[in-house]
Amino acid sequence: MSLSRVENPCFLLFLLVFQAVFILILYRGGASSVFRGFLESQRVLDYSKSHDVYTNLSLLVPAGGGAALPYCSAHSPIAVGPLAITFDVLPSERMIIQKNPFVQSGGQYRPPHCLARYKSAILVAYSNQEKYLHHLLYYIHPFLQRQQLSYRIYLIQQVGNGTFNRAKLLNVGVREALKDEDWDCLLLHDVDLVPENDYNLYVCDEYYPKHVASAMDKFQYKIQLAGMRIVRTPPHLGRYKAMDYKRETEEPWRRPASYHNTGKTWKDDGMNSLEFKLLSRTKHPLYTNITVDIGYVPPFS
Known part of the structure; x- marks a missing residue:
């Protein structure tokens, strides 16, 4: 190789790009992994070619023979x-x-054919939204199963005359869920939102809070106020469809942001000051119901 060729700026740029690509391939587990990831990132953008949410669930069958189960594959082969x-x-x-x-009872699931790599608890704040709940359960269970997760769905229900306080209910859910399992991830979910892509993984980032509904920016108050970094799911994956019933017979679901001055109260409205009365804890076929009295919560004017 001649000295003049090495000193050529275009050739040096080519070397730098080649080295960067080579390092990326090694980091991501080989060339096939990199190109597969690229192809998947292109494929998931096409929402005109959607799948039924129960696609591939028939492939989930218990492993026979009584042998020890292998770990589930890092990338689910049945995701669509x-x-x-x-x-x-x-x-x-x-x-x-x-x-x-x-x-299983309580809305708990473990893959029948492999050992799950992640354990996630789904926490849903709830108040008289039965239609929303049925739709969410219909879609969220197969969505999570195709991700090969071990999971349980918790419904945290508020009683009493106080203003609906989503944040406090979810804090209660965190405390109660941790009594059952050392969960790898606790996901705070809205009852009226359904994920539209099962490549949107319901697992947590190792270091930072993760915002899975990246295409719907809501409820980021405390994280932003605390100055914490947020890891966001790419928008083409973090798409959600929102339910919007007219609620002729239901009370409107009042989101806490409309009634609470989060900028002034966020430091005192958390786990360190959590007070509630646990009224019941019941296992239903599709979820675990936790009914609590959080006391009277006056609205802010």
């Missing part, structure tokens, strides 16, 4: 990407149970 979500027909609880035969 974009999902067809519609709220036209309200699914019954019986239908949801029948379509999710491996979900």
